[in-house]
Amino acid sequence: MMKTYDEVIEYLYARLPMFTRDGASAIKKDVDNTLRFCAELGNPHQQFKSVHVAGTNGKGSTSHMLASIYACAGYKTGLYTSPHLVDFRERIRIDGQMIPKAYVVEFINKNLPLIEDIKPSFFEVTVALAFDYFAKEHVDIAIIEVGLGGRLDSTNIITPELCVITNIGLDHMNLLGDTLEEIAAEKAGIIKPGIPVVVSERNEDIAHVFEQRARSLGAPLTFASAELEVVSVDPKREGVLVDIQDRKTDTHQSWTMQLSGLYQQKNLLGVLTAVDKLRRQGWVIENSHVQDGLLHVQENTGLQGRWQTLSTEPYIICDTGHNEDGIRAVVSNLAQVDYKRLHLVIGAMRDKDLSHMLPLLPKEAVYYFASPDMPRALPAVELRAAAEQYGCIGHAFDSVNQALQTALDHYEKGDLIFIGGSNFVVAEILANKT
Numbered sequence: 115m116m117k118t119y120d121e122v123i124e125y126l127y128a129r130l131p132m133f134t135r136d137g138a139s140a141i142k143k144d145v146d147n148t149l150r151f152c153a154e155l156g157n158p159h160q161q162f163k164s165v166h167v168a169g170t171n172g173k174g175s176t177s178h179m180l181a182s183i184y185a186c187a188g189y190k191t192g193l194y195t196s197p198h199l200v201d202f203r204e205r206i207r208i209d210g211q212m213i214p215k216a217y218v219v220e221f222i223n224k225n226l227p228l229i230e231d232i233k234p235s236f237f238e239v240t241v242a243l244a245f246d247y248f249a250k251e252h253v254d255i256a257i258i259e260v261g262l263g264g265r266l267d268s269t270n271i272i273t274p275e276l277c278v279i280t281n282i283g284l285d286h287m288n289l290l291g292d293t294l295e296e297i298a299a300e301k302a303g304i305i306k307p308g309i310p311v312v313v314s315e316r317n318e319d320i321a322h323v324f325e326q327r328a329r330s331l332g333a334p335l336t337f338a339s340a341e342l343e344v345v346s347v348d349p350k351r352e353g354v355l356v357d358i359q360d361r362k363t364d365t366h367q368s369w370t371m372q373l374s375g376l377y378q379q380k381n382l383l384g385v386l387t388a389v390d391k392l393r394r395q396g397w398v399i400e401n402s403h404v405q406d407g408l409l410h411v412q413e414n415t416g417l418q419g420r421w422q423t424l425s426t427e428p429y430i431i432c433d434t435g436h437n438e439d440g441i442r443a444v445v446s447n448l449a450q451v452d453y454k455r456l457h458l459v460i461g462a463m464r465d466k467d468l469s470h471m472l473p474l475l476p477k478e479a480v481y482y483f484a485s486p487d488m489p490r491a492l493p494a495v496e497l498r499a500a501a502e503q504y505g506c507i508g509h510a511f512d513s514v515n516q517a518l519q520t521a522l523d524h525y526e527k528g529d530l531i532f533i534g535g536s537n538f539v540v541a542e543i544l545a546n547k548t
Contacts, residue, residue, distance in 0.1 A: 166270075279324070315337075354374045
């Protein structure tokens, strides 16, 4: 029996295969362990309503926006996301509040013999814990973010009210496939018989993957970008004012978003289309709830690391974008910011395809390459050597915080320090900040 929360977390980290630390070897390529674990718990995943969210980029932001909107509509709302940035409990929330430490301790102690018998991965245990918590707390709905892929992800045992797929990009190719079509097929694996599905962004090269899967299962399919279009974007003090046109009715609506990254506009189309589908199922969500939810995502859900301003002087922004599309979005955002000199504190994981990411980075920036403190991280000297081939010049550092401190030492008023390249680079900075 473990008495403290710290003991339990140490057990989970040390004893169980963990993708963020160990990479592909930690992935179980079926949902058998999760089904068996949940069966022993009384099948909690069948005891609450849910929305299932997959995608290469944007699934976390989309999940948090939907959870915020539901909370503003007065529903008791669960939210399951991954990975966490600072505290393990970020993964499991109800109405923005993290799961209590005491619940985590009790759950692991109670189910220790089962864990030792099944030998699940870290993620499989976390999913079972989340589903158990949401069921026992009688949430009205839970927004469930896919961990990786979709078809074989541990979360894919739920039967949701709605499936949402944000976008498809090249990431985790060693696990999901080498082409967009193969990756799309894995994401489309969350589509269920008769359950409506919203795909945020229509890509003509892979739209047929979703259309064929949805048709074969009788699942009503909607491409949000085919229904709605962003007409204009106007930065405001409280966020970004986005004017959206309904392509069918030619009507306009304006929404102020707290999440200001340019890529959030694509996510917004998916969120608004999802809300429309959920309303048709009887969920009472007024436009005022949508606006409040979009305007207070961070307060309502605890979301961090999405084009987040950490400080205005020195001017520091972080973002967790960590693949080709994510880096492309970061570069687009950087282009919208005025600064004298750009300092980039970046790191990456060993399994990332740097040949698709590094060419996108601005050549004029000063680089501070760092390696997050985990075995899966790419050593900073290797990242620096790879980046130099693309004209990105800088120095390698033993730690993320050392890299940031050096950037601060060279900072002058009017400069911008950007921190990113990986969830885990941002996580170390946020952990140090707290």
